[in-house]
Amino acid sequence: MNIDINFNNEEIDTVKKDNKFKKIFIIIAICLSIIFLIIVYSRYKATSGLKVYEYKITDQALPDSFHGVKVVHFSDIYFGNTVDINYLKSIVSSINDLKPDIVLFTGDFTNKEIDDDTKFKIIDSLRSINSTIGKYAISGDIDNIDLFNNIMSSSGFLNLNDTSLNVYYKGETPILIGNQDIQSDLFSILLIHKPDDFDNLNNGFNLVLAGHSLNGQINIPLIKNLFLLDGSKKYYNHFYSVNDNDLYISSGIGTTDFKFRLFNKPSVNLYRLTKY
Numbered sequence: 001m002n003i004d005i006n007f008n009n010e011e012i013d014t015v016k017k018d019n020k021f022k023k024i025f026i027i028i029a030i031c032l033s034i035i036f037l038i039i040v041y042s043r044y045k046a047t048s049g050l051k052v053y054e055y056k057i058t059d060q061a062l063p064d065s066f067h068g069v070k071v072v073h074f075s076d077i078y079f080g081n082t083v084d085i086n087y088l089k090s091i092v093s094s095i096n097d098l099k100p101d102i103v104l105f106t107g108d109f110t111n112k113e114i115d116d117d118t119k120f121k122i123i124d125s126l127r128s129i130n131s132t133i134g135k136y137a138i139s140g141d142i143d144n145i146d147l148f149n150n151i152m153s154s155s156g157f158l159n160l161n162d163t164s165l166n167v168y169y170k171g172e173t174p175i176l177i178g179n180q181d182i183q184s185d186l187f188s189i190l191l192i193h194k195p196d197d198f199d200n201l202n203n204g205f206n207l208v209l210a211g212h213s214l215n216g217q218i219n220i221p222l223i224k225n226l227f228l229l230d231g232s233k234k235y236y237n238h239f240y241s242v243n244d245n246d247l248y249i250s251s252g253i254g255t256t257d258f259k260f261r262l263f264n265k266p267s268v269n270l271y272r273l274t275k276y
Contacts, residue, residue, distance in 0.1 A: 042262040047082040051267040061187045065171030072100035073269040075211025078254030080112035101132040106211035107140025107193035126155035140193045194231030215251040219264035
């Protein structure tokens with residue numbers, strides 16, 4: 001028995017169109033799913049945890065007593081956006097795990113209103129940061145100065161806004177840590193908030209530390225530039241060396257009111273100071 005099955009051209013075209021629309025639908029569905037997953041990841045997963053960037057700072061100007069000293073640098077908490085009190089506690093724990101000798105904060109703690117109960121919890125958490133030599137801080141452009149000063153001084157941080165001081169450790173020769181562009185023969189660490197202020201320096205420093213840039217938050221070429229803050233349009237990556245001045249920029253821990261990060265985990269910097 002022979003059975004002949006015939007399709008006319010219209011039926012074949014209809015089947016082809018249906019298959020084409022199905023493929024387009026599947027492609028669109030996959031793309032939307034990927035976009036959704038990226039959004040969820042960048043909002044929740046990428047804004048949590050903590051990465052440590054470690055650098056060896058070698059300089060013969062360093063006093064012998066500071067050889068091997070560990071400096072932890074953190075910045076840009078933006079408390080109340082993606083950082084809450086529990087996350088802050090985990091950050092403190094991670095910093096303490098590094099066993100720092102010096103702890104430095106380069107501004108932008110919060111631009112939110114904070115009630116007294118939360119403020120006391122913040123102070124209690126920051127106070128528990130351990131350091132052998134000391135803890136020092138400068139404010140950022142979003143910080144309410146009165147609130148910032150209260151939190152930092154109550155947490156055991158020395159406020160270095162517009163000032164510098166000699167820091168001693170196991171010897172008679174200090175290093176200089178501060179927020180002033182001053183000439184000094186000492187090994188000096190300058191704290192600035194906005195990295196683009198680096199170009200305004202008149203004097204040489206052994207180490208310049210900044211924050212503010214958040215490395216753009218969304219760390220994708222070209223797109224990244226859309227998220228660069230004023231004051232970090234020129235310098236925003238982790239490291240620059242200009243005219244024998246070395247600039248290290250923290251990518252920060254929190255986020256601006258745009259509560260997303262991508263390919264840019266919250267981080268702290270660890271510097272190991274050595275003479276050789």
